[in-house]
Amino acid sequence: MRFNAKINGLKREIECAPGATLLEVLRLMGYKSVKQGCDREGTCGACTVLLDGTPILSCITPAPRVAGREVTTVEALGDPSRPHPIQAAFVNAGAVQCGYCTPGMLLSTKALLDRNKKPTDEQIATALSGNLCRCTGYVKIVEAVRNAAAALTEEQKP
Amino acid sequence: MTAPQKLNVVGTSVAKIDSMGMACGLEQYVADYDTTGALIGYVVPSPHAHARIKKIDATRARAIPGVHAVLTWEDVPRIVHTTAGQGFVEPSAYDSFVLDKKVRFVGDRVALVAADTREIAEEAGRALDIEWEVLEPVLDPDKAMEPGAPVIHDEPEAHMPIPVPYDAKKNMAASASMGVGDIDAVLKGSHLARKQVYSTHYAQHCPIEPHVCMGYLDPRDRLTLVSSTQVPFHARRITAQALGIPVKRVRVIKPRVGGGFGTKQEVLLEQMVGALVLATRRKVLMQFTRAEEFLSRTRHPIKVTIEGGFNKDGTITGVRMTALSNTGAYGSHGLTVMCNCGSKVLPLYRMKTVAFDATAVYTNLPVGGAYRGYGATQAAFAMESFLDEVAHEMGIDPVEMRRINHILPGEGSPVFAALGEGKPGVEQKIGSSGLAECLTQGAEAIGWHRRKEPKAPGAKKRGFGMCALMQGSSIPDIDMAAVSMKMNDDGSFNLAAGATDLGTGSDTILAQIAAEVLGIETSDIIVTSSDTDLTPFDVGAYASSTTYLSGEAARRAATTVAEQIKKVASEMLESHPAPETIELRNKAAFGPDGSSVTLGQIALRSLYESKQHQISSVESAISKKSPPPFSAHFVEVEVDTETGYVKLLKYVTMLDCGTAINPKLAEGQVEGAVVNGISFAMTEEYIFDEKGRMRNTGFADYKILSTADMPEMVTRLIPTWEETGPFGAKSVSEIGINGACPAIANAIFDAVGVRIRHAPFTPEKVLAAIQAAKQA
Numbered sequence: 001m002r003f004n005a006k007i008n009g010l011k012r013e014i015e016c017a018p019g020a021t022l023l024e025v026l027r028l029m030g031y032k033s034v035k036q037g038c039d040r041e042g043t044c045g046a047c048t049v050l051l052d053g054t055p056i057l058s059c060i061t062p063a064p065r066v067a068g069r070e071v072t073t074v075e076a077l078g079d080p081s082r083p084h085p086i087q088a089a090f091v092n093a094g095a096v097q098c099g100y101c102t103p104g105m106l107l108s109t110k111a112l113l114d115r116n117k118k119p120t121d122e123q124i125a126t127a128l129s130g131n132l133c134r135c136t137g138y139v140k141i142v143e144a145v146r147n148a149a150a151a152l153t154e155e156q157k158p
Numbered sequence: 159m160t161a162p163q164k165l166n167v168v169g170t171s172v173a174k175i176d177s178m179g180m181a182c183g184l185e186q187y188v189a190d191y192d193t194t195g196a197l198i199g200y201v202v203p204s205p206h207a208h209a210r211i212k213k214i215d216a217t218r219a220r221a222i223p224g225v226h227a228v229l230t231w232e233d234v235p236r237i238v239h240t241t242a243g244q245g246f247v248e249p250s251a252y253d254s255f256v257l258d259k260k261v262r263f264v265g266d267r268v269a270l271v272a273a274d275t276r277e278i279a280e281e282a283g284r285a286l287d288i289e290w291e292v293l294e295p296v297l298d299p300d301k302a303m304e305p306g307a308p309v310i311h312d313e314p315e316a317h318m319p320i321p322v323p324y325d326a327k328k329n330m331a332a333s334a335s336m337g338v339g340d341i342d343a344v345l346k347g348s349h350l351a352r353k354q355v356y357s358t359h360y361a362q363h364c365p366i367e368p369h370v371c372m373g374y375l376d377p378r379d380r381l382t383l384v385s386s387t388q389v390p391f392h393a394r395r396i397t398a399q400a401l402g403i404p405v406k407r408v409r410v411i412k413p414r415v416g417g418g419f420g421t422k423q424e425v426l427l428e429q430m431v432g433a434l435v436l437a438t439r440r441k442v443l444m445q446f447t448r449a450e451e452f453l454s455r456t457r458h459p460i461k462v463t464i465e466g467g468f469n470k471d472g473t474i475t476g477v478r479m480t481a482l483s484n485t486g487a488y489g490s491h492g493l494t495v496m497c498n499c500g501s502k503v504l505p506l507y508r509m510k511t512v513a514f515d516a517t518a519v520y521t522n523l524p525v526g527g528a529y530r531g532y533g534a535t536q537a538a539f540a541m542e543s544f545l546d547e548v549a550h551e552m553g554i555d556p557v558e559m560r561r562i563n564h565i566l567p568g569e570g571s572p573v574f575a576a577l578g579e580g581k582p583g584v585e586q587k588i589g590s591s592g593l594a595e596c597l598t599q600g601a602e603a604i605g606w607h608r609r610k611e612p613k614a615p616g617a618k619k620r621g622f623g624m625c626a627l628m629q630g631s632s633i634p635d636i637d638m639a640a641v642s643m644k645m646n647d648d649g650s651f652n653l654a655a656g657a658t659d660l661g662t663g664s665d666t667i668l669a670q671i672a673a674e675v676l677g678i679e680t681s682d683i684i685v686t687s688s689d690t691d692l693t694p695f696d697v698g699a700y701a702s703s704t705t706y707l708s709g710e711a712a713r714r715a716a717t718t719v720a721e722q723i724k725k726v727a728s729e730m731l732e733s734h735p736a737p738e739t740i741e742l743r744n745k746a747a748f749g750p751d752g753s754s755v756t757l758g759q760i761a762l763r764s765l766y767e768s769k770q771h772q773i774s775s776v777e778s779a780i781s782k783k784s785p786p787p788f789s790a791h792f793v794e795v796e797v798d799t800e801t802g803y804v805k806l807l808k809y810v811t812m813l814d815c816g817t818a819i820n821p822k823l824a825e826g827q828v829e830g831a832v833v834n835g836i837s838f839a840m841t842e843e844y845i846f847d848e849k850g851r852m853r854n855t856g857f858a859d860y861k862i863l864s865t866a867d868m869p870e871m872v873t874r875l876i877p878t879w880e881e882t883g884p885f886g887a888k889s890v891s892e893i894g895i896n897g898a899c900p901a902i903a904n905a906i907f908d909a910v911g912v913r914i915r916h917a918p919f920t921p922e923k924v925l926a927a928i929q930a931a932k933q934a
Contacts, residue, residue: 032190033183035416037366038448043857046366074183087181091173094822097830098661099180100367100416106181129866132857134364134417135661137829138865139873140822 003067007031008076014063022058022066023047026073033074033103034058037132045131048104049073055111057130074103077110085155086110089148090141097135104131109145117153119145161879161886166743168674168885171822174663175685176414185414188370188386189445196372197226197272199427199434199444200279202286203453204261204268207295207522207850208308211259211288216269219282224274227437228282231257234270234433235402238315242490242527243389243396243423245636245697249580251324251331251489253316256400256429262310262487263522264851265453272434272442295522297850299459299484302329302519310487310520320580322493329520331485332493336500338572339511341465344476348467352548356540356915357461358899360844362452363529364862367416369454370445371427373435381432382409388422388658389698390688400429401436408432412688415660419834420528422660423700424455424490449855455527456844458495458518459484462540472554474563476511479504479537483518486525492518494579495526498533501583503541505571505786506628507563512573522850528700530831531895534629535838539917542625542900547913556904557601560593560626560790567591584634586783590888592814592876593626593788600624600812603872604792609908617800620807621909624792625900630784631880631889632703637780639708640694641715643672644774646684647765649745649757651676651719655687656696657708662891663823664704668712670819671884675716676723677742678757694776702787702889705819707779709884714777722773723747723757726764730755785880787888789813791832791897793869795905802925804906806836806869811894814876817886821875824890828873831894837863839898843918 002015007029016025026034026049037044042060049058050072078084083091086109096102105128112119112127119127124145125138133141179185216228234256242250257267269286273279294308301307311326318324323333345351371385381403387393390410398405415422427444434442446454461482467475481499485492500514518526529535549559565571567588575585600606601624609622642654653672659665669683676682687693696708724737727747731740735749746754764773792810797803811832818824841861845853854860879886899917907913912927 031183032186035187035367036189037368037416038857041856041858044366044448074181077182079182080178080184083178083182087178090181091177094171094174094177094826096174096177096180097663097826098365098367098415098417099177099185100187100365100661102180103183125865125868129864132364132366132862132864134366134419134834134862135830136826137831137833137871138863138868139829139871140826142865142868 001064003064005066005068006070008072016063020063022061022063025063026058031073031075035100035103037100045104046101048107048131050107050111053111053114055108074106077106085151086148089151090144093140093144093147095136095140095144101131101133105133105141109148113149113152118149159881165674165885167670167680168819169817169821171820172666172670172680174823175666175669175680187367187414187416188372188384191372191384193372193443196441196443197274197438198276198279199431199442200271200273200276200283201267201430202269202271202283204264204266206261206290206292207264208293208310209261210291210293212291213289215287218287219285222278222282222285224278225271225282226440227272227434229257229270229433229437231259237400237402239396239400240490241396241425243392243425246395247319249320249493250491251316251318253311253489256433263524266487270430270434272438295850296329297522299482299519299521302521310522322580331489331518331520333517334493334497335515336576337513338576339476341476341478341511341513344511345465345467348475349470350552351465351467353463353465354544354547354915355461355463356543358459358536358539358917360459360524361457361838361842363419363421365417365419365421368446368448368451369422369427371431372441372443373431374441375435375439380407380409381435382411383428383431384411384413385428386415386422387412388418388660388700390658390690391656391695392698393425393428394690396425397428397432401432410690412658418660418699419530420532420700421455423528423698426454448857452852452855452860453524455490456524457529458526460496460499460536462499462537464540464544466544466548468548472552472559472562474507474509477504477509478513481516481537483516484521484523484526485518486521486523488525489518490525490527492526495533497577497579499537501573501577502534502629503537504573506565506626508565508569514577524852530834530892532892535896538625538627538896539899543903543915546904546907556624557597557606560597564593564626579633579636584782589785589882590816590878590880591788592878593790595876596788596790596812596814597626599874599876600790600792600810603810604794604808606792618796618798619909620794620796621905622794623901623903623905623908624790625897625904627789627893627896628786629702629889629893630786631706631883632781632784633701634781634784637697637701637703637707638778639696639703639711640776640778641668641708641711642694642776643715643719644772645719645761647761649761650682650684653683653685653712654693655685655708655712656693657704658688658699660699662699662704662827663820664699664708666823667705667819668708671709671712672716674885675713675720678745682745702892705887706883706889707781709819709887710779711777713884714779715775718775718777719773723760726760727755730760730763781882783882785882785888787813787815787890787893789893789897791901793901793905795902795909797906797909797924799910799928802921802928804840804902804919804924808870809836810872812874812876813894814878815890816878816880816883816888818875819885819887824875825873827891828894829871831892832898833863835895835898839902839918841918
């Protein structure tokens with residue numbers, strides 16, 4: 001089947017099998033930051049993307065559901081020459097080890113900070129609880145989110 | 159090396175060199191490579207725990223459109239090997255074939271399929287016509303060696319390639335024993351002697367990226383494998399061995415790895431992908447599903463019995479440790495994991511008399527393997543719980559119990575020399591230890607004195623627990639690491655290492671070590687790791703060896719390059735100072751008179767102008783020692799006596815890893831290991847049905863900790879200087895996982911007075927123990 005959607009700000013025409021998941025389609029289109037870590041059951045969070053700004057699990061989302069809507073992956077946040085403050089915060093805090101869960105973590109963080117400029121540690125923990133990480137023990141991830149919140153607040157000061 | 163005055167790059171938390179690329183989604187993992195036209199590889203899993211394939215017919219399966227190859231045991235060479243992914247010759251039983259006519263656990267390999275899609279491959283698996291002879295399975299390790307038990311490895315090829323006890327006919331995958339002094343007499347003559355049994359359970363590493371490997375034939379007909387592996391060089395050797403092709407025909411490329419923790423030391427996919435590539439001459443991508451990952455490799459469940467004797471003052475007179483390890487259907491790491499029960503736990507305490515007896519048995523259950531902690535996790539639970547029990551009985555503070563017994567710098571242990579990995583160990587004396595300080599600072603950080611306060615009324619009871627730990631740094635006299643360096647036109651360097659960064663940050667710390675030697679920034683070093691065609695040999699990422707051993711190789715490679723640089727600089731500087739008087743700093747070479755030339759100028763001269771040559775080096779490192787990192791863990795818990803739920807309030811880790819080359823990355827290693835340990839202690843377990851099938855092969859039913867489950871964490875590195883390590887470093891990656899089981903069990907006892915000797919500490923188990931105690 002065929003439909004239109006905005007991916008990372010670009011209008012794209014997407015063709016896929018009716019049962020295809022958003023994860024499969026995005027990876028086939030080259031958005032390889034979107035990872036698979038469980039068996040399409042929505043339990044690891046590595047495939048997290050934003051749909052109109054809200055984090056969703058692309059491995060359990062039928063691709064056609066995003067028709068006419070906007071999908072954001074980590075590729076859209078920034079690149080090494082101009083990283084997004086959240087990306088910079090994760091790098092500087094040492095919150096990236098194997099990096100496999102990182103794109104999903106970053107997008108869950110972005111969704112949190114877009115709606116809550118100064119989250120408490122508890123709110124951070126809740127917002128990221130669907131993104132499993134086996135490397136870091138989460139300490140530096142939570143620290144990175146705190147730092148990112150502070151950096152974004154600083155950036156928005158006149 | 160002795161401690162230098164000041165370090166510029168080592169000891170600083172430079173950002174991990176691949177982390178920005180990862181955060182931008184740009185770094186490549188195996189599945190991110192060009193998979194255009196790749197067939198999907200699939201292992202048809204065994205539905206039986208123990209069965210013989212009497213007949214297998216793949217005619218129907220091969221006829222399915224989209225199926226490109228179906229391989230059964232009749233289609234692959236029958237070459238016995240081990241998938242353990244260790245150095246040659248491996249200290250693990252040779253009991254595996256790419257495919258066999260027998261299956262030995264639910265999920266074992268029946269056949270291999272290459273197809274256009276996973277769905278088609280699975281359909282082909284279902285279309286295999288198999289005549290089974292279903293055999294009685296061995297599901298209880300305690301009964302595996304009973305006379306008359308079904309023999310799991312009855313094939314004639316099964317053998318142990320090194321001279322250690324092995325008896326497949328009795329389901330014995332390995333045994334080991336050592337002893338110094340007369341333990342029975344010592345226990346008998348002690349003021350107090352006690353005996354207790356503890357056990358740990360199955361668990362999986364759960365890297366968020368499961369095993370994945372892609373293979374293809376290059377234009378010269380070589381088998382190229384892009385693999386998520388911890389051991390590219392072992393993977394190359396074992397793949398060649400298992401397929402019966404020369405090593406020179408195999409190339410293994412390790413891209414970014416999405417976590418390993420030991421499970422990716424096992425060479426599981428490479429030989430299967432290789433077989434399918436050779437059969438189809440097509441690109442083949444094989445990745446385990448999460449369910450398959452749970453049945454890949456696991457932590458060996460081990461029952462550890464401790465008998466200990468004590469003097470009146472609490473000093474240890476002698477210890478006997480007995481271990482029964484369940485290695486599952488294959489003997490991967492069966493010998494060495496259980497040997498580490500002794501060698502990474504017993505030397506922590508001073509004892510003149512010691513005995514260690516261990517046996518690993520085959521069962522028809524999932525296969526054990528290397529898992530962070532590697533036997534020390536299982537035995538530390540036993541030893542540290544045992545000491546806590548005795549301390550309570552004798553009225554000694556558990557911290558004091560450790561203090562009066564733990565090994566100190568300058569001391570050795572009879573265990574070091576007696577117990578190695580498949581051969582005697584290497585005698586060593588402790589050079590550096592921060593354990594005393596770890597105990598002091600840990601007790602302070604948790605508020606250890608508060609444990610004497612009266613318990614609050616109500617159903618929820620608080621308690622405190624602690625433990626002490628050691629590990630090692632590399633396998634002495636066995637492991638080897640090599641690093642090569644070359645200088646570029648602008649005074650930057652390429653550093654190529656066989657060492658395997660699987661998210662640990664080893665690429666970064668190798669660069670830091672080399673940069674320190676050369677007086678440059680980490681950013682002036684371009685790291686390549688690992689590619690068996692391009693990088694020098696390294697055993698890979700295991701046995702807590704990378705910082706200590708690969709780091710030492712990097713230091714040596716940089717030192718050799720520095721000497722070459724100084725020679726050229728001496729020619730260039732007007733006063734021609736003796737090379738050894740020249741200092742490298744700020745990306746330049748300085749003579750004693752303060753005059754200098756930049757590394758860029760030196761590079762240009764050496765490459766283009768005078769006495770032209772490539773400034774370069776390859777250096778290797780082996781170790782005669784395995785200096786232990788030390789650690790103390792402290793935890794405060796709250797036990798709900800009505801539900802059995804144990805809530806962790808605060809977890810404190812103090813750790814001596816010598817010099818932390820990169821403190822932030824070192825802390826990250828500790829925090830990750832500790833949380834993995836907590837997860838193992840509290841929630842993770844395999845649930846089997848009566849036929850040996852694992853019933854909870856997904857994260858919905860196998861719970862690993864998330865951000866929502868975290869206690870308050872305090873992690874502190876206690877600096878020491880290890881003379882044999884690069885810039886004073888020891889290992890850091892494994893030790894942190896060993897503390898949660900004993901520390902939490904000890905805290906539960908402090909809170910509610912019940913001893914849980916069989917992990918994990920689920921609410922059901924804790925509640926049952928509380929109720930049993932009430933009734934008693």
